[in-house]
Amino acid sequence: MTEETQAGVLRVKRKGTTSAISRVARFMGVRAISLIITVVIGIYTTIMIANMGGYVDEIKRNDIRERVNLQVAAMTSSNRGITTEQRREMVAEFVILEEKRQGLDTPFAIRSVRYLVDSLQLKLGRATNMVSDNGSREVRNIILERLPATLLLMGTSQLFLFFFSVFVALSLSRSYGSFWDKMVITLSPTSAAPPWFYGIFFILIFAAVFRILPFGGMVSAPVPDNTFGYILDVLKHLILPASSLIIASLFLSIYNWRTFFLIYSSEDYVEMAKAKGLPSRDIESRYILRPTLPTIITNFALLVIGLWTGATITETVFLWPGLGRTIFRAIGFFDTPVIVGSTIIYAYLLAITVFLLDFVYVLVDPRVKVGGGK
Amino acid sequence: MKTINKTFKQISQYPSAVFGLFIIMLLVILAVYAMATIPYSEAIRLWRGGEDVVYMNPKNVPPAWVNIFRKTRLPESFAVKSSEGEITKTVTPGADNTASIDFEYPFEFDYDVYPQELMLYFTSTYASKNPFVSIYIITPTGEELRVGDFGVSAKQTFRFSQDERFIRRLVREKRDENPMIGIFSIPETEPPVPQKGTYKLFVQGQTFEANSDLNVEFVLHGQSYGLAGTDHARRDLMVALLWGAPIALAFGLLAALATSILSMAIAAIGAWYGGWLDELIQRITEVNLVLPFLAILIMVGTFYTTSIWTILGVTIALSIFTGAVKSYRAVFLQVKESTYIEAAKAYGASNFRIVFLYLIPRMIPLLIPTLVSAVPAYVFLEASLALLGLGDPVLPTWGKVINDAYSNGALYKEQYYWILEPAVLLMITGLGFAMLGFALDRIFNPRLRGI
Numbered sequence: 001m002t003e004e005t006q007a008g009v010l011r012v013k014r015k016g017t018t019s020a021i022s023r024v025a026r027f028m029g030v031r032a033i034s035l036i037i038t039v040v041i042g043i044y045t046t047i048m049i050a051n052m053g054g055y056v057d058e059i060k061r062n063d064i065r066e067r068v069n070l071q072v073a074a075m076t077s078s079n080r081g082i083t084t085e086q087r088r089e090m091v092a093e094f095v096i097l098e099e100k101r102q103g104l105d106t107p108f109a110i111r112s113v114r115y116l117v118d119s120l121q122l123k124l125g126r127a128t129n130m131v132s133d134n135g136s137r138e139v140r141n142i143i144l145e146r147l148p149a150t151l152l153l154m155g156t157s158q159l160f161l162f163f164f165s166v167f168v169a170l171s172l173s174r175s176y177g178s179f180w181d182k183m184v185i186t187l188s189p190t191s192a193a194p195p196w197f198y199g200i201f202f203i204l205i206f207a208a209v210f211r212i213l214p215f216g217g218m219v220s221a222p223v224p225d226n227t228f229g230y231i232l233d234v235l236k237h238l239i240l241p242a243s244s245l246i247i248a249s250l251f252l253s254i255y256n257w258r259t260f261f262l263i264y265s266s267e268d269y270v271e272m273a274k275a276k277g278l279p280s281r282d283i284e285s286r287y288i289l290r291p292t293l294p295t296i297i298t299n300f301a302l303l304v305i306g307l308w309t310g311a312t313i314t315e316t317v318f319l320w321p322g323l324g325r326t327i328f329r330a331i332g333f334f335d336t337p338v339i340v341g342s343t344i345i346y347a348y349l350l351a352i353t354v355f356l357l358d359f360v361y362v363l364v365d366p367r368v369k370v371g372g373g374k
Numbered sequence: 375m376k377t378i379n380k381t382f383k384q385i386s387q388y389p390s391a392v393f394g395l396f397i398i399m400l401l402v403i404l405a406v407y408a409m410a411t412i413p414y415s416e417a418i419r420l421w422r423g424g425e426d427v428v429y430m431n432p433k434n435v436p437p438a439w440v441n442i443f444r445k446t447r448l449p450e451s452f453a454v455k456s457s458e459g460e461i462t463k464t465v466t467p468g469a470d471n472t473a474s475i476d477f478e479y480p481f482e483f484d485y486d487v488y489p490q491e492l493m494l495y496f497t498s499t500y501a502s503k504n505p506f507v508s509i510y511i512i513t514p515t516g517e518e519l520r521v522g523d524f525g526v527s528a529k530q531t532f533r534f535s536q537d538e539r540f541i542r543r544l545v546r547e548k549r550d551e552n553p554m555i556g557i558f559s560i561p562e563t564e565p566p567v568p569q570k571g572t573y574k575l576f577v578q579g580q581t582f583e584a585n586s587d588l589n590v591e592f593v594l595h596g597q598s599y600g601l602a603g604t605d606h607a608r609r610d611l612m613v614a615l616l617w618g619a620p621i622a623l624a625f626g627l628l629a630a631l632a633t634s635i636l637s638m639a640i641a642a643i644g645a646w647y648g649g650w651l652d653e654l655i656q657r658i659t660e661v662n663l664v665l666p667f668l669a670i671l672i673m674v675g676t677f678y679t680t681s682i683w684t685i686l687g688v689t690i691a692l693s694i695f696t697g698a699v700k701s702y703r704a705v706f707l708q709v710k711e712s713t714y715i716e717a718a719k720a721y722g723a724s725n726f727r728i729v730f731l732y733l734i735p736r737m738i739p740l741l742i743p744t745l746v747s748a749v750p751a752y753v754f755l756e757a758s759l760a761l762l763g764l765g766d767p768v769l770p771t772w773g774k775v776i777n778d779a780y781s782n783g784a785l786y787k788e789q790y791y792w793i794l795e796p797a798v799l800l801m802i803t804g805l806g807f808a809m810l811g812f813a814l815d816r817i818f819n820p821r822l823r824g825i
Contacts (some may be wrong), residue, residue, distance in 0.1 A: 009482040042664030049670050052677045189808030192750035208785045312668055314757050331672050
């Protein structure tokens with residue numbers, strides 16, 4: 001993504017049209033249109049996949065038929081006056097009603113376009129089978145209800161991970177070759193395993209063997225009645241999932257940032273600055289951090305929107321009531337509106353971020369120019 | 375050949391690479407061993423065969439070697455058959471075509487925990503009058519416990535713990551009403567203390583016809599089993615641990631190989647031809663970034679099929695157009711301008727020749743570290759999907775063992791072996807490839823050399 005946006009900026013720079021403003025406008029326009037097209041195609045593909053080419057409709061129809069049959073049987077079991085013929089008519093009628101409610105009476109081609117148009121307008125609509133904890137069928141409520149839990153877990157772990165690894169990497173790149181530096185290099189292959197994997201080990205050690213932390217969930221069974229107790233309890237539940245998310249990428253993240261800073265600190269102009277006798281703080285902030293800033297910002301922005309998706313498997317392992325698990329459950333319920341709803345929000349966030357990043361580059365990197373100077 | 379030698383020499387300078395390579399070799403040997411000793415169909419039969427295959431295994435027990443680390447020793451399981459001469463069978467012919475068939479099996483019991491169950495499986499042949507048996511257990515002190523007497527049909531199972539009359543008899547003899555404690559305890563101790571020593575199973579059989587025969591299989595469900603233990607369905611975990619290796623390697627290697635080679639080829643084609651083709655590839659890559667990768671895999675698994683090969687195909691399809699295409703493309707655009715490509719164009723090499731024989735080979739040093747480092751991600755992806763209950767319906771994999779253990783509450787029930795065994799194997803696999811990949815990256819990537 002980084003290279004692409006930079007390439008886009010550079011391409012415009014090379015063209016060098018007469019007016020700076022029209023150049024910027026043109027660039028913005030082209031960029032916005034291409035991003036919108038990307039989002040539309042991405043969402044439509046997701047809708048198609050969530051339907052498996054009509055296959056899911058078949059499953060849903062069978063499901064409805066089965067449920068209606070049971071329902072009618074239960075309704076008519078006490079009434080002997082109803083003939084089989086009447087019962088069959090009732091079933092047929094109910095099936096048509098239920099199919100209409102779920103929108104199965106219109107062909108998928110039309111329905112898919114309707115889904116697309118609605119979701120692009122952020123009209124997330126109603127879930128077909130899922131219900132939020134407080135009984136709402138609105139996709140928006142289902143998603144909003146789970147958002148705080150995901151933001152808490154992902155936010156604490158990812159923000160800590162980002163700042164901690166950038167900070168440690170900077171100090172490691174200064175003391176390159178030291179014991180801690182070698183330690184990080186040696187430990188970086190541990191990031192081959194995903195967070196849930198460490199999660200299982202953590203549960204085993206801290207919950208099963210030592211019994212000092214809970215196995216999972218977000219709050220204890222009788223919910224603590226005062227706010228302070230509640231916060232403390234949630235924090236206690238947060239420790240294991242958050243630390244498994246952190247540990248799983250910590251060393252690789254430090255290693256990558258460290259290597260990245262080292263490459264920049266071995267540039268000639270840094271050597272030159274050292275030769276001039278500039279204090280190392282100045283060298284770091286002016287000659288190392290400055291050119292790496294676009295990358296740092298890009299990574300941070302992508303991290304922030306990445307919080308949205310949650311961590312499906314880690315949430316499942318720790319029974320954390322987050323968005324990732326909700327999407328997993330939505331798939332189990334064949335609930336296309338929920339799946340599409342969460343995808344469209346991510347797609348929009350991604351597109352907006354990518355769009356904005358192009359302009360942030362201009363602000364932080366003097367080498368990149370869209371409109372001929374700030 | 376020379377370059378390969380040089381690479382190996384360089385690898386040998388990185389201890390972590392040597393270690394990684396060593397682990398990968400061990401895994402390959404394990405995988406080959408698994409496929410050679412347990413053929414595919416046999417593995418499936420052992421894993422999915424049901425009660426007929428696993429009846430002699432105890433339920434949810436740790437491997438036998440845990441006894442080395444324990445103060446209280448867990449009884450090991452065994453199964454012996456008279457038809458294979460493991461149980462002494464003495465046939466004494468009597469009058470009127472009758473015969474008495476006696477079975478004797480002495481066994482050592484010097485454990486501190488009681489076994490799960492004792493069972494006898496009788497098989498007999500007869501025309502109209504079935505054989506009759508009386509079962510006794512002789513304790514180390516020489517006491518004779520009468521277990522039961524009954525007529526045996528063609529196939530009959532006798533479970534010691536489920537025989538009401540035997541339980542009543544134990545209570546009458548002032549022994550514990552749990553048959554396992556009743557049999558294997560020093561009498562009238564509270565709490566019960568296991569009686570160690572040599573026990574003897576004695577089955578007195580009687581047949582009443584000329585061609586009538588009787589055989590018995592004696593099964594002791596201990597509290598430990600084999601090298602890997604068993605799961606909730608009495609299956610020997612060794613099957614899954616062994617067969618998990620070739621499946622994990624196949625999935626990881628195929629996915630890594632296919633995605634990196636296809637990404638590279640596509641990037642090369644895009645960079646070489648440029649124009650609308652390049653633009654199309656760029657757009658597809660951007661669309662692919664919007665698509666929710668894991669959600670799509672879960673959808674395929676839930677709606678369509680959980681077959682590992684379909685999942686592999688979808689994984690590859692979704693992983694081709696990623697950031698890798700962009701970074702390869704950037705390098706290809708540079709290489710495209712080099713003089714040897716100019717030369718190739720000048721003497722009229724075809725586009726195909728330039729892309730596949732001149733452009734792509736230049737990138738192999740960049741490809742190999744990426745490929746090796748990508749393997750663990752795919753190995754763990756398979757395990758992750760299995761953890762969500764979307765494992766392959768037929769094949770035994772490490773991820774499915776973890777899923778079984780997790781969903782059966784192995785952590786709550788302290789059956790740690792069940793999760794640790796596949797998890798350690800996964801960890802080792804991931805570490806092996808990651809370590810080698812890291813070292814290769816440093817060897818092949820000149821910018822990282824010395825950093």
